[in-house]
Amino acid sequence: MSEKIKELLGEEAEVLLAEKRYEVISRILPKVLKGKKPLTRSDLLDKAFLNKYLGIPVFLALWWALFRFTFDVSAPLSDLIDMVFGRLGEIASISIQNEQLASFVADGLIGGLGSVLVFIPPIFFLFFGLAILEDSGYLARAAFVVDRVMYKLGLHGKSFIPMLLGFGCNIPGIMATRTIDKEEDRILTILVNPLMSCSARLPVYVFIGGAVLGGYAAAGVYSMYILGIVLAVLMALLFRRIIPYFKGKPSAFILELPMYAMPTLRSTLAHMWERGVLFLKKAGTIILLATVVIWALSAYPWGAVHSGDEPLIEASYVGFLGHAIEPIFRPLGFDWRATVALFFGFVAKEIVVDTFGVLGLGGAEELQQVFNPVTGLAFMAFTLIYIPCLATIGVIYRETNSWKWTIFTVVYGVVLAYFVAFLIVGIGGMLGY
Amino acid sequence: MIKVALIGNPNVGKSLIFNNLTGGKAHVGNWPGKTVEKKVGKCVYKGVEIEIVDLPGTYSLTANSIDELIARDYIVKEKPDVVVDIVDASNLERNLYLTLQLLELEANVVIALNKFDVAEDLGYEINVSELSKLLGVPVVPTVATTQGGMEKLKETVARAAKEKSRRRIIEISYGKKIDELIAKIERILQKDENLTKIYPARWLAIKVLEADDEVLKIIEKSPCVQEIVNLLPEM
Numbered sequence: 159m160s161e162k163i164k165e166l167l168g169e170e171a172e173v174l175l176a177e178k179r180y181e182v183i184s185r186i187l188p189k190v191l192k193g194k195k196p197l198t199r200s201d202l203l204d205k206a207f208l209n210k211y212l213g214i215p216v217f218l219a220l221w222w223a224l225f226r227f228t229f230d231v232s233a234p235l236s237d238l239i240d241m242v243f244g245r246l247g248e249i250a251s252i253s254i255q256n257e258q259l260a261s262f263v264a265d266g267l268i269g270g271l272g273s274v275l276v277f278i279p280p281i282f283f284l285f286f287g288l289a290i291l292e293d294s295g296y297l298a299r300a301a302f303v304v305d306r307v308m309y310k311l312g313l314h315g316k317s318f319i320p321m322l323l324g325f326g327c328n329i330p331g332i333m334a335t336r337t338i339d340k341e342e343d344r345i346l347t348i349l350v351n352p353l354m355s356c357s358a359r360l361p362v363y364v365f366i367g368g369a370v371l372g373g374y375a376a377a378g379v380y381s382m383y384i385l386g387i388v389l390a391v392l393m394a395l396l397f398r399r400i401i402p403y404f405k406g407k408p409s410a411f412i413l414e415l416p417m418y419a420m421p422t423l424r425s426t427l428a429h430m431w432e433r434g435v436l437f438l439k440k441a442g443t444i445i446l447l448a449t450v451v452i453w454a455l456s457a458y459p460w461g462a463v464h465s466g467d468e469p470l471i472e473a474s475y476v477g478f479l480g481h482a483i484e485p486i487f488r489p490l491g492f493d494w495r496a497t498v499a500l501f502f503g504f505v506a507k508e509i510v511v512d513t514f515g516v517l518g519l520g521g522a523e524e525l526q527q528v529f530n531p532v533t534g535l536a537f538m539a540f541t542l543i544y545i546p547c548l549a550t551i552g553v554i555y556r557e558t559n560s561w562k563w564t565i566f567t568v569v570y571g572v573v574l575a576y577f578v579a580f581l582i583v584g585i586g587g588m589l590g591y
Numbered sequence: 592m593i594k595v596a597l598i599g600n601p602n603v604g605k606s607l608i609f610n611n612l613t614g615g616k617a618h619v620g621n622w623p624g625k626t627v628e629k630k631v632g633k634c635v636y637k638g639v640e641i642e643i644v645d646l647p648g649t650y651s652l653t654a655n656s657i658d659e660l661i662a663r664d665y666i667v668k669e670k671p672d673v674v675v676d677i678v679d680a681s682n683l684e685r686n687l688y689l690t691l692q693l694l695e696l697e698a699n700v701v702i703a704l705n706k707f708d709v710a711e712d713l714g715y716e717i718n719v720s721e722l723s724k725l726l727g728v729p730v731v732p733t734v735a736t737t738q739g740g741m742e743k744l745k746e747t748v749a750r751a752a753k754e755k756s757r758r759r760i761i762e763i764s765y766g767k768k769i770d771e772l773i774a775k776i777e778r779i780l781q782k783d784e785n786l787t788k789i790y791p792a793r794w795l796a797i798k799v800l801e802a803d804d805e806v807l808k809i810i811e812k813s814p815c816v817q818e819i820v821n822l823l824p825e826m
Contacts, residue, residue: 163799163802163807163810163819163820163823171800171801171802172800172801172802174769175765175769175797175800175801178763178764178765178766178769179688179691179692179763180684180688182691182763182764183683183684183687183688183691184684186687186722186725186726187683187684187687189718189721189725190683190717190718190719190721190722190725191683191715191716191717191718192715192716192717192718193713193714193715193716340655
């Protein structure tokens with residue numbers, strides 16, 4: 159019976175009654191309230207940051223500034239780390255007598271894990287910049303501004319906060335959806351959260367973009383973040399349209415904006431460390447483990463791989479694996495090595511970089527043999543969109559408590575990734591690449 | 592003993608007022624079956640003991656969140672003698688939304704107009720007696736940070752408790768069409784004494800129109816539910 163009442167009324171009545179209450183308030187207020195609130199500095203800033211037309215451009219500009227900052231400041235430090243690992247690799251391959259151990263240390267540990275550790279500076283600087291935006295009170299405004307657009311498009315109001323967290327890591331982002339009251343809104347937000355570009359993808363963008371996009375590297379990386387947001391919105395809209403479970407309007411909510419404040423160096427550094435240290439832990443555990451596995455698969459059968467002067471990785475198990483799945487990715491212009499990197503990358507996206515490192519493609523020149531600017535960009539987009547990492551899949555299952563939604567997320571991710579990458583390659587092809 | 596509940600939007604200074612009134616001594620537990628904290632304290636005004644329950648901070652009283660449900664269930668079922676609605680004087684528009692919902696619940700409301708100093712600093716001039724007249728409830732300006740208005744608040748609460756049965760219940764108009772529909776549903780609901788013993792009929796009627804999950808569950812069991820369903824297609 160109550161289902162029937164709900165059907166008859168829809169959500170219209172609730173919104174209408176709420177509007178009427180505000181009408182009553184707006185009739186009371188002029189009778190009891192005199193004087194106009196003077197503009198505080200916070201209000202003045204909000205006039206610009208929350209402006210109907212300026213809000214989004216300001217958000218995009220600040221986000222761009224964040225990326226330029228991340229890149230320009232971290233580049234020399236990354237180069238330095240890269241140089242140190244390069245020298246260490248040379249020393250290892252000369253001084254370690256046992257051939258297999260030397261290969262493991264030089265190609266596996268230093269080539270693979272080292273190529274991931276090079277990204278400590280950009281990741282820490284990204285978190286440093288994010289912490290400044292957060293502590294100053296801007297990030298909540300960004301949520302408000304993007305939310306306003308999302309709400310108009312029919313997405314739930316509280317969605318954007320989990321989305322913002324997703325930029326750090328999708329796992330806390332997905333956990334934060336617990337604040338959303340309606341189960342349909344919550345699941346929808348979980349489904350699109352992996353499209354928010356988490357910090358694990360940053361190394362891939364910087365690695366590939368830096369090697370093949372030349373002067374447009376920063377723009378390429380930035381575009382991945384924007385692409386993620388746009389796709390998340392589009393997918394949510396699409397799912398709401400075509401999946402009956404999500405039909406209906408999202409519920410409105412009140413978002414309290416904190417006052418602007420000058421961020422202190424101490425809390426900014428603390429925030430940066432808190433998140434950055436997770437990357438270090440990941441490097442020491444799962445990425446290290448993956449390195450061992452990938453190195454072993456790329457170095458054996460030893461006799462076949464190491465018969466000539468140069469190791470022939472194509473003859474290894476990895477080569478076999480890569481060639482087996484490569485045909486699927488041929489239309490996207492990804493060769494067997496890129497395919498293998500994506501294959502291992504589902505464990506954690508940093509492992510994509512790790513794999514290239516182990517396969518001896520750690521430098522820009524080597525990567526340019528694998529990708530041209532268009533396939534490189536397509537590869538970045540594919541990395542952004544396809545299967546969320548293993549840990550995220552686990553959290554999606556736990557939070558939705560449903561294999562159906564978990565498998566759905568994985569499947570739509572792969573299909574969408576393929577589609578977008580194909581589109582990029584197609585458009586690039588028309589432009590003459 | 593007078594039973595008082597404190598309610599208000601988040602960040603209006605509710606905890607501070609609770610501490611001011613109770614002297615900071617509180618019994619802290621959980622709401623039955625929930626993981627939401629429940630604070631209960633006491634104070635004495637002119638020999639009369641006042642028990643104060645701190646309800647969760649909410650913007651509204653829908654069935655959409657645990658906090659809001661706890662607050663409204665307490666008011667409906669425990670029927671405290673007085674509900675002190677703490678309103679941020681520097682942000683009346685947003686805060687009065689909760690006030691209107693409390694009036695709809697037919698709670699015996701006393702408004703504590705807190706942060707009165709902040710509102711004045713911002714250049715607002717609030718006509719307290721007019722506000723009181725329009726809403727039909729006592730309004731006490733307070734400044735919780737300096738304990739301002741606390742004695743006056745206790746006095747007003749004690750008086751409101753004594754005059755509880757004589758209070759005027761004001762109706763919020765939703766416009767002619769909706770008001771008529773609410774009245775029709777209300778008349779149907781009034782036939783079921785089991786319901787009206789606990790819940791204000793008009794409030795139930797409004798919540799039915801809002802398709803409030805909890806209220807629909809309550810109505811479901813009533814014999815008059817079919818009559819309401821038959822009425823709705825008129826809309």
